[in-house]
Amino acid sequence: MRFSLQFLKSIKIKKILSIIIFVSIVVVLLLAYFFLEQKISNNILVLVLFGFAIAQIFVLQYFFKNQLRNDVRITNLSSRISELQFSLDEANKLADFKSVYIANMSYEIRTPLSTVLGMLNMLKETHLDADQKAQVEIAEYSSKHLLQLVNMVTDNEDVDKGNVKLNLLALDLKSDLSHLFKVFEYQAWEKGLQFDYKFLIDEKRKFSLLGDSLRIQQVLINLINNAIKFTNSGKISIIVDQTVSIEDGQIVTFYVKDTGIGLRAEEVKQIFTDSKTFSISQGRDYRGGGIGLAISHQLVKLMGGELKLESKENEGTTFYFSLQLKKTLGIKKEEEIQEPILLEKFNVLVAEDNRMNQKVIKFLLEQQGADCTFVKNGLEAVELYKILDFDMIFMDIYMPDMDGYEATKAIKETEKYSEHNTPIIAVSASAFEVDIANAKLAGIDDFLAKPLEVSKLKELLIKYSKKDASV
Numbered sequence: 244m245r246f247s248l249q250f251l252k253s254i255k256i257k258k259i260l261s262i263i264i265f266v267s268i269v270v271v272l273l274l275a276y277f278f279l280e281q282k283i284s285n286n287i288l289v290l291v292l293f294g295f296a297i298a299q300i301f302v303l304q305y306f307f308k309n310q311l312r313n314d315v316r317i318t319n320l321s322s323r324i325s326e327l328q329f330s331l332d333e334a335n336k337l338a339d340f341k342s343v344y345i346a347n348m349s350y351e352i353r354t355p356l357s358t359v360l361g362m363l364n365m366l367k368e369t370h371l372d373a374d375q376k377a378q379v380e381i382a383e384y385s386s387k388h389l390l391q392l393v394n395m396v397t398d399n400e401d402v403d404k405g406n407v408k409l410n411l412l413a414l415d416l417k418s419d420l421s422h423l424f425k426v427f428e429y430q431a432w433e434k435g436l437q438f439d440y441k442f443l444i445d446e447k448r449k450f451s452l453l454g455d456s457l458r459i460q461q462v463l464i465n466l467i468n469n470a471i472k473f474t475n476s477g478k479i480s481i482i483v484d485q486t487v488s489i490e491d492g493q494i495v496t497f498y499v500k501d502t503g504i505g506l507r508a509e510e511v512k513q514i515f516t517d518s519k520t521f522s523i524s525q526g527r528d529y530r531g532g533g534i535g536l537a538i539s540h541q542l543v544k545l546m547g548g549e550l551k552l553e554s555k556e557n558e559g560t561t562f563y564f565s566l567q568l569k570k571t572l573g574i575k576k577e578e579e580i581q582e583p584i585l586l587e588k589f590n591v592l593v594a595e596d597n598r599m600n601q602k603v604i605k606f607l608l609e610q611q612g613a614d615c616t617f618v619k620n621g622l623e624a625v626e627l628y629k630i631l632d633f634d635m636i637f638m639d640i641y642m643p644d645m646d647g648y649e650a651t652k653a654i655k656e657t658e659k660y661s662e663h664n665t666p667i668i669a670v671s672a673s674a675f676e677v678d679i680a681n682a683k684l685a686g687i688d689d690f691l692a693k694p695l696e697v698s699k700l701k702e703l704l705i706k707y708s709k710k711d712a713s714v
């Protein structure tokens with residue numbers, strides 16, 4: 244902006260100088276004409292020319308002074324540009340040094356850690372009593388936790404630099420993640436926290452999934468580390484939901500819930516772009532900041548999902564994301580065909596901004612015989628409700644433009660709602676007491692927490708479709 248003003252000012256000065264030169268030529272020509280025609284005396288001509296010469300001198304002095312000032316400014320700008328270029332080169336060198344330092348540090352820590360873990364494994368094979376076995380096990384998990392922290396730092400550095408590619412292999416999430424969660428279980432116990440994890444999975448299935456197990460673990464390590472860090476009392480809960488199959492794939496949803504310090508609304512908006520949000524607001528009470536949240540957001544996006552969170556200050560936070568993973572060979576057709584509970588046409592409006600969550604809800608509802616229509620925010624839900632007829636509405640609480648509370652109030656104020664009294668069900672991963680209370684205040688009929696339980700979903704469909712409970 245400043246450069247543009249200077250440029251315009253320069254053009255204006257040049258224009259004025261051109262006008263002055265033109266006027267000077269005209270004046271000289273006029274004086275010459277009047278002198279030749281003997282219309283002015285010699286004395287007057289000399290006085291006029293003398294005054295005109297003095298005026299020209301002042302004008303030229305003014306313009307030369309401005310030119311000198313511009314030359315000095317250009318010199319200073321060139322010097323400043325050179326300084327900035329030098330600073331940029333130094334910053335790049337520092338970044339390269341940082342990467343090399345982290346790589347070397349990682350190697351130096353991993354080497355003795357590998358030795359420690361090897362010695363502990365050897366010690367486990369000896370004759371130990373119960374107390375000694377417990378002590379060795381704690382030492383082993385603590386060593387593995389330290390190794391995970393080292394891996395997290397180096398892996399996050401790779402993602403931050405853009406040096407990451409997915410390595411899709413057949414994986415068994417329950418087997419891969421159980422061991423990881425066990426490490427964090429000890430870490431939570433040391434802080435006096437409850438820690439539980441569960442896998443929602445169909446044990447009869449006979450197929451594996453294709454995914455990048457290491458990247459999934461990297462995201463979970465970041466999230467669980469922060470959950471434990473920012474929780475002083477209460478509980479950490481991990482849920483891995485593998486119950487939703489679609490065509491040749493499966494949607495897997497991961498939840499990391501805590502009862503920690505939570506976040507304010509303004510912090511939630513910037514949390515994925517600024518991983519130091521925690522340290523800014525709570526730095527005096529907690530060591531370090533929220534590690535790797537922006538990195539985790541990038542990784543989940545790279546894997547085709549979206550990392551989301553719902554939080555209440557001083558009550559806790561829930562991070563969750565869904566991934567659509569492909570099934571491998573050996574898929575077994577389901578032996579038991581579940582009959583839908585909705586035998587008549589039943590139209591459902593679903594307000595949900597996350598595409599992966601839309602797929603989950605669509606599968607579960609259509610499995611029960613419902614026809615689904617989706618919108619991505621509360622504003623669209625209100626407008627579509629005015630146009631089309633629906634038997635039930637599933638309303639996500641936290642959405643852009645208009646949230647679920649406001650959308651529910653707007654729908655209930657319509658003339659159509661007064662006639663049909665359409666049931667509205669809140670859907671949210673944030674199932675705190677304040678959320679349920681706010682849902683009731685907004686006039687929402689019922690609350691369905693994520694991950695969605697099929698049994699609870701069936702109960703609601705039966706209840707609000709006015710079907711007999713014996714169906």
